[in-house]
Amino acid sequence: MEAAGAGGRRGTVKQLNVGGKLFALEASSLPISLSLSPSPNPIFVDRDPALLSAILSAIRAPSAAPAFPAGVLLDEAHSYGLHDQLLAALSPPPLLGFSASRASTLSPPSEPFPTALAPRHDGSLCLAHGAGLLTHYSPALEHLTTFRTHLHRITSLRQLPPGLAVAGSSLSPGLHVYDLLKGRHVASVQWSDPTDLRVQKAKVIAIAARPAADAADKNSPILATFECPHRENCILVFDPVTLKPIQEIGRQTGSAAKSSAPGRVVHLQELGLVFAASVSSGAFGYSGYMRLWDIRSGDVVWETSEPGGVGRSSRFGDPFADVDVDVKQQILYKVCSKSGDIGAADLRCLGKDPWVYMSSGPRGSGGGHGSVLHCYKSQVFVSRKDGLEVWSRLEEQSNGTANLAEQTRAKENINSEGINENCFRSCYVDTEEDADRGMIHIMEGGGDRLFVTREEMQGVEVWETSQLAGAISLSLSSLLV
Amino acid sequence: MASSVVTLIVGGEVFQTTAATLSRAGASSPLASLAPTPASAPHFLDRDPRLFATLLSFLRRGRLAPTSPDSDPPSPALLAEARHFGVEGALLASLSPASAFSPLALRPSALLPLAGRVPPSAVAVPPSPHPASVFAAHGGVVTRFDAALASRGSVLTPLPAVDSLVAVSPTLALAGARDFAGVHLCRYPDDAPATAREVLSWPGSPSATVLSMAATSATEVSSPWLFTSFESARRNSSAVVTFDMNSLSPVAEIGRKEVYGADVEAAIPASRLSWLGRHNLLLAAGSHSGPAGVVGDICLWDVRASATVPVWELREKEDCFADIAASEALSSLFKVGAASGEVFMADLRMLGGGGISIEPWVCIGDGQRAAAAASAGRKEGNGCRIECYLNWVFVARGGEVEVWTQVELAQEAGGKKLMRRNWVGNGPSFVIAGGSGHESVKEKTKIVSWAFGGSRMALARDDKRSIEVWDSAPAAISFNP
Numbered sequence: 011m012e013a014a015g016a017g018g019r020r021g022t023v024k025q026l027n028v029g030g031k032l033f034a035l036e037a038s039s040l041p042i043s044l045s046l047s048p049s050p051n052p053i054f055v056d057r058d059p060a061l062l063s064a065i066l067s068a069i070r071a072p073s074a075a076p077a078f079p080a081g082v083l084l085d086e087a088h089s090y091g092l093h094d095q096l097l098a099a100l101s102p103p104p105l106l107g108f109s110a111s112r113a114s115t116l117s118p119p120s121e122p123f124p125t126a127l128a129p130r131h132d133g134s135l136c137l138a139h140g141a142g143l144l145t146h147y148s149p150a151l152e153h154l155t156t157f158r159t160h161l162h163r164i165t166s167l168r169q170l171p172p173g174l175a176v177a178g179s180s181l182s183p184g185l186h187v188y189d190l191l192k193g194r195h196v197a198s199v200q201w202s203d204p205t206d207l208r209v210q211k212a213k214v215i216a217i218a219a220r221p222a223a224d225a226a227d228k229n230s231p232i233l234a235t236f237e238c239p240h241r242e243n244c245i246l247v248f249d250p251v252t253l254k255p256i257q258e259i260g261r262q263t264g265s266a267a268k269s270s271a272p273g274r275v276v277h278l279q280e281l282g283l284v285f286a287a288s289v290s291s292g293a294f295g296y297s298g299y300m301r302l303w304d305i306r307s308g309d310v311v312w313e314t315s316e317p318g319g320v321g322r323s324s325r326f327g328d329p330f331a332d333v334d335v336d337v338k339q340q341i342l343y344k345v346c347s348k349s350g351d352i353g354a355a356d357l358r359c360l361g362k363d364p365w366v367y368m369s370s371g372p373r374g375s376g377g378g379h380g381s382v383l384h385c386y387k388s389q390v391f392v393s394r395k396d397g398l399e400v401w402s403r404l405e406e407q408s409n410g411t412a413n414l415a416e417q418t419r420a421k422e423n424i425n426s427e428g429i430n431e432n433c434f435r436s437c438y439v440d441t442e443e444d445a446d447r448g449m450i451h452i453m454e455g456g457g458d459r460l461f462v463t464r465e466e467m468q469g470v471e472v473w474e475t476s477q478l479a480g481a482i483s484l485s486l487s488s489l490l491v
Numbered sequence: 492m493a494s495s496v497v498t499l500i501v502g503g504e505v506f507q508t509t510a511a512t513l514s515r516a517g518a519s520s521p522l523a524s525l526a527p528t529p530a531s532a533p534h535f536l537d538r539d540p541r542l543f544a545t546l547l548s549f550l551r552r553g554r555l556a557p558t559s560p561d562s563d564p565p566s567p568a569l570l571a572e573a574r575h576f577g578v579e580g581a582l583l584a585s586l587s588p589a590s591a592f593s594p595l596a597l598r599p600s601a602l603l604p605l606a607g608r609v610p611p612s613a614v615a616v617p618p619s620p621h622p623a624s625v626f627a628a629h630g631g632v633v634t635r636f637d638a639a640l641a642s643r644g645s646v647l648t649p650l651p652a653v654d655s656l657v658a659v660s661p662t663l664a665l666a667g668a669r670d671f672a673g674v675h676l677c678r679y680p681d682d683a684p685a686t687a688r689e690v691l692s693w694p695g696s697p698s699a700t701v702l703s704m705a706a707t708s709a710t711e712v713s714s715p716w717l718f719t720s721f722e723s724a725r726r727n728s729s730a731v732v733t734f735d736m737n738s739l740s741p742v743a744e745i746g747r748k749e750v751y752g753a754d755v756e757a758a759i760p761a762s763r764l765s766w767l768g769r770h771n772l773l774l775a776a777g778s779h780s781g782p783a784g785v786v787g788d789i790c791l792w793d794v795r796a797s798a799t800v801p802v803w804e805l806r807e808k809e810d811c812f813a814d815i816a817a818s819e820a821l822s823s824l825f826k827v828g829a830a831s832g833e834v835f836m837a838d839l840r841m842l843g844g845g846g847i848s849i850e851p852w853v854c855i856g857d858g859q860r861a862a863a864a865a866s867a868g869r870k871e872g873n874g875c876r877i878e879c880y881l882n883w884v885f886v887a888r889g890g891e892v893e894v895w896t897q898v899e900l901a902q903e904a905g906g907k908k909l910m911r912r913n914w915v916g917n918g919p920s921f922v923i924a925g926g927s928g929h930e931s932v933k934e935k936t937k938i939v940s941w942a943f944g945g946s947r948m949a950l951a952r953d954d955k956r957s958i959e960v961w962d963s964a965p966a967a968i969s970f971n972p
Contacts, residue, residue: 029547030498054496056509056549099568107774119596119963121914141913143595156595158896160909186904198904468917 026425027052031059033066037315039091061086063097072099072477081152100150101133105458107400108391108437110473112444113459117469118145118156124463124470125445126167128175129456130164136175136190137470138164144175146190149457151472157193161186168219168232169252178214178230185214185234188255194397197253201246212236215243218284219250219273227374235286243271245286258310260286260301267297268315276335281357282306285342287333296329296347312360325365325475331378336385341429343383343390343401345428350378352401352436354429366429368401368436386455391439394452398439398462438484439473497525498533504540504549505533509747513804515550520577522550523688542572552576554585567641575716581640583622583661587945591921593963594883594894597915600962601640604631611951614658614958615664616944618708623945626677627958628653633666638945640960643866645687649676657704658942659715659736665691667701667719674701674719676739693721694741700724705764705773706736716742718773720761726750729760733776733794746775746790747796755779757787765817770839771795772802774817774824784868785829787811797802803842805851810835810865813872818879825877825884826852831861832871834886834895836910855895855910880943884910890935890952891919914950915961 023035032052061078065087068076076083080100087096102113121140128136133149142164145156145419156475161179168176173190185199196234203209218233230251233345238241247257262269272286284305289298315327331347355364382393390401448464455461460473497513499506500763507530516522525534536543546569549555555565565573565582605611609630622638630844631878636647638661651664664677666687674691692764693699699721707716715736730747734740748758763964773794780788787807796802812826817839824837831854842851854861864871876887883932884895892915900907935951 027507029551030505054507056507056551058544058551060544060548064794119598120594120916121918140918142911153596156593158595158898158911160898162909182854195898195904197901238864303925480773 011480025052027054028057028059028062029055031063033059033062035090035092037093038243040091041091050459057086057089059185062090065090065092067439069095069099078099079152079297081148084148084150084152088348089321091349097149101384102458103477104475105389105455105460105473106475107391107402107439108459110400110439110460110475112471113439113474113476114151114472116151116461117471118143118146120152120156120470123466124452126164126177127454127461127463127470128167128169128450129459129461130169131457133457133459134169135456135461136167136468138167138171138177139454142179144173144177144188144190144193146175151459155190155193157188159186159188160195165233166214166217168217169233170219176217176219176384178217180213180215183211183213184216185236185248197251199234199246199248199255201238201244201258202253203258206239209238209242212238212243215271216273216275218277230277233273233275233277233284237271239268241265243269245272245275245284245303247417251444255339257305257308259303260310261264261286268299272301273361274333275336277305278335278337278357280337281340283311283334289330289332291331291347295327298330298333300333300342300344301413302357325367331381332383334383334385334390336390337389339403343385345377345381345383345392346377347381350381352383352390352392353433354431354434356429366431368434382450384453384455386460391452391455391460393462395445395449397442397445398450398453399436400427400439401434401436404435494519495527495691496530497527499525499536499539499544500533501536502540503736504544506540508547508551512547512550515553516576516578516693517581522576522578538575542569545569546573546576546578546878548583549582549585550660555582565639565641568777569718570637570639570641578965580622583624585963586638587947589619589881589945591946591963592689592881592943593946594885594896594915594948595913596963598963599916599959599963600947601960603627603636603640603643603718603960605634605956605958606645607632607807608631608956609832610956611940611958613653613940614628614951615658616942616947616949617658617660618706620708621944624658624949625942625944625947625949625960626656626658626664627949627951628656628666628925629956631930633664634772634956635664635677635679637661644679645818646677646679646687648677650675655701655704656940657706657717658944659717660704661770662750663705663736665706665717667704668701669702672698672700672724672765674704674717674734680772685906689739691717691719691734691739691741693719693723693730693744695730695744695747696721696728698724699729702760702777703764704761705751705766707766707768716766718745718764718766720766720775720777722760722763729758729830731764731773731792742924743794745773745792745794746801747799755781756786758787761788761790763815765815767817767819767839767871769819769889770822772817772839774815775801776812776815777813778829784808785811798929810861813875816877816879816884818882818884820882821879822883824851825879825895827877827886828861828865829872830867830869831856831864832873832875832888833857833861833864833910834884834910836860856912876938876941878941878943885915885941885943885948887938887941889937892916892938892941892948893918903932908919 014067023034026033026038040402064077069268087093124139126138135147137145142159142161146154151474165180166178178185187196217233230249243264244261245259246255270288272288274287276285284303287300301313302311328346330344331345342355344353352368353365384391424446449464452463462471495509513522557736571684573582611627611629613628615626624638625636631648631650636643650671652669654965655667655671657665662679664674702720705718715732717723720731727750731745733743735742748756757779759779761777763776765774770946773792776789789805790801791803793802810828810830813840815826821837835852836855837851877884886893895910898909940951942949946963
């Protein structure tokens with residue numbers, strides 16, 4: 011008989027007889043039905059001992075590949091109260107852009123061309139692909155369900171906590187809520203205005219549902235930008251429970267680039283602000299605006315538009331191609347369309363020209379045309395024509411004589427806004443072969459993974475930081491092949 | 492609880508389980524008779540402990556735990572062991588349960604090679620409560636693959652080529668041909684070589700050829716029925732004959748048609764039969780292609796009411812069906828228009844008494860295209876097939892399969908039921924060839940015959956000497972090398 015324990019922590023240990031084999035597990039982690047049994051003898055559990063021993067070895071040595079599929083083990087771990095421990099052991103280590111590599115490619119079974127991604131902080135992924143299909147992956151990235159929605163193409167998607175997905179389409183009106191487990195339509199929300207009859211059949215351009223890494227606040231509202239067929243648009247704020255509109259902010263006519271529907275919305279809950287940005291590109295280059303709305307009053311707090319804003323004259327003619335907010339650091343990041351430079355602006359002191367441009371870093375040939383920018387885990391991921399770049403912040407270094415010179419140089423460079431460009435370093439995340447697969451279309455972070463889709467490519471790439479060396483053995487047999 | 496524990500020593504290894512788990516093997520199994528024993532006096536079984544551990548795990552969980560991420564089919568050794576313990580039927584049925592069928596999760600899972608040089612002409616899968624074994628007719632040979640796709644057995648029928656094949660159970664398939672008389676019964680007993688000795692024929696015209704067959708599913712009636720559409724050798728009379736599958740005797744003759752003179756269109760023989768058990772209706776449809784275009788005749792027969800007058804009849808002239816199918820779950824008829832290639836739906840509850848005057852078909856595809864194609868006399872739907880399985884409708888177009896899903900909107904959003912289209916698999920799209928990196932169009936040849944059963948779809952393609960099996964079992968993540 012074999013005895014095994016779940017980790018080295020001290021506590022009351024319960025002996026279990028699982029299908030004829032003896033195990034010792036910590037009593038505190040066991041479900042009530044097992045831990046309350048008073049008998050000193052091993053409690054008999056009629057389950058498969060091979061699965062439990064695979065669960066325990068996966069928890070002890072997270073790096074080794076488990077003998078059974080992760081989903082089978084996770085199912086089984088529920089009955090021993092080891093689910094959370096096992097999930098943590100199976101999840102990748104914290105995402106570090108500078109040492110991430112492509113771990114796998116998720117390919118949904120039918121029509122595997124992604125149109126929108128919605129990861130959650132626990133690492134689960136909801137994927138919209140093909141003609142209105144939704145696929146749900148578990149936190150261990152196991153395929154759970156694929157079902158068809160009534161929409162023909164889902165272009166914006168977010169997950170809501172109890173297994174729901176909010177989907178919108180730029181082809182058909184309304185915001186639609188689907189139950190991910192049952193694959194059923196739950197509710198629809200439309201933008202309507204009883205005083206203005208022209209407001210109807212509004213399509214959803216972008217959705218923001220709670221910051222991705224935040225699970226604390228249960229009642230943060232959903233924000234969605236709606237656009238009518240005659241281009242009038244607004245940001246609607248919904249209650250996540252009743253799914254009824256609470257508030258309408260930022261209503262605009264949509265007649266000019268400065269008032270077109272924002273394609274990116276971020277809810278800055280701590281500041282009570284809503285960040286909205288719109289980018290449009292054409293034969294004459296990019297143009298767009300970014301705005302901060304006060305969610306209570308519905309007023310514009312700060313705005314800038316490019317080109318034609320009040321920016322530095324040296325940057326005139328280099329409007330931004332994409333912009334995102336790092337909610338934790340409270341910094342705006344943008345990528346310039348011509349030069350491909352990254353600009354950062356501190357949300358706490360936005361002035362007339364708050365941008366600090368980062369000069370170092372790899373400079374590809376493509377500039378910033380078609381770039382996608384995504385802030386995740388205090389890192390900034392920027393896609394370019396020739397690859398995926400990550401900007402990470404150096405940790406504060408303690409005083410040492412060795413880099414005194416650097417420190418003084420850094421001091422000189424500190425702007426009044428408080429962003430020090432010397433603190434940022436950029437690296438390429440991917441290799442040249444990765445970049446050859448195509449331009450990055452969507453990038454979203456979830457859990458400790460970065461999900462990437464490429465234009466006209468099947469499937470979703472999953473990028474993770476790995477602790478495994480992945481050594482390739484150079485034995486004679488492999489050399490011959 | 493301790494009193495119900497059964498201790499077993501199998502080939503030297505100790506297993507402990509409960510009597511309740513062992514009783515799931517069924518009353519006929521030797522395992523069910525093992526009484527609870529104290530650990531000091533175990534039962535002894537002289538079998539392989541590794542295979543027994545897998546089977547015990549199956550009894551506990553209700554399905555096989557895949558031992559590797561790319562869940563292999565069970566080995567013949569495991570199936571032989573399962574037969575010894577009397578759990579083979581339950582094991583095979585659990586491999587591909589109909590409850591796990593999800594068309595949007597179908598992936599190609601296996602290729603079943605056929606012996607000889609003749610490509611398959613028909614495939615069949617027995618209906619739901621039976622394990623999803625696959626039958627294929629190639630030339631005059633009918634081959635059966637068991638539900639685990641591990642073993643096969645073939646039988647030679649007197650037919651030169653099989654056109655219609657119906658699987659009644661995993662041990663019985665029926666084969667018929669358009670140019671050869673009689674329905675031939677292919678039996679595959681578990682313990683004896685397969686035989687095809689029995690023949691069913693139309694009592695009114697023993698040399699009549701078989702156009703189509705349909706069987707009632709085994710659950711709803713104690714003795715299954717077989718409906719066969721016969722046409723006499725001189726092609727001037729036809730009828731649907733019902734056989735009782737237990738006594739193998741004809742029960743009724745439905746809708747006998749005789750052709751007098753040159754008016755062929757008045758008596759089109761049924762080339763497509765489908766049984767709607769819940770409505771107690773038999774769908775019999777036939778079409779005739781002449782110089783003036785395609786004309787069709789669709790009848791619904793209530794077998795109990797009348798064998799001479801159909802419940803409902805529709806003569807199709809414009810955009811006649813290329814193929815027609817009936818869905819019990821959606822209680823509708825579906826057809827592919829021969830001219831337009833679009834899919835039409837007719838609700839069974841809306842078919843009027845004087846059905847000929849009212850147009851029952853509603854186009855669920857592109858209605859305008861359908862009307863234009865019908866008036867222009869195109870033949871887009873040539874060779875298309877349609878089939879209903881569970882809640883879905885499948886259409887084969889050339890080498891691709893499309894699926895129609897019913898999406899129901901929430902009550903507050905109108906509660907409408909919409910039919911939505913998707914491709915199964917990648918659909919007709921460019922596929923990046925792995926390794927070489929250049930784009931190439933993957934040519935898939937035309938689907939000659941197909942069948943659905945369990946969680947599977949079986950396809951026979953033109954000029955391919957193998958059967959393609961698609962399964963919707965949960966698929967693993969595709970890892971990159």
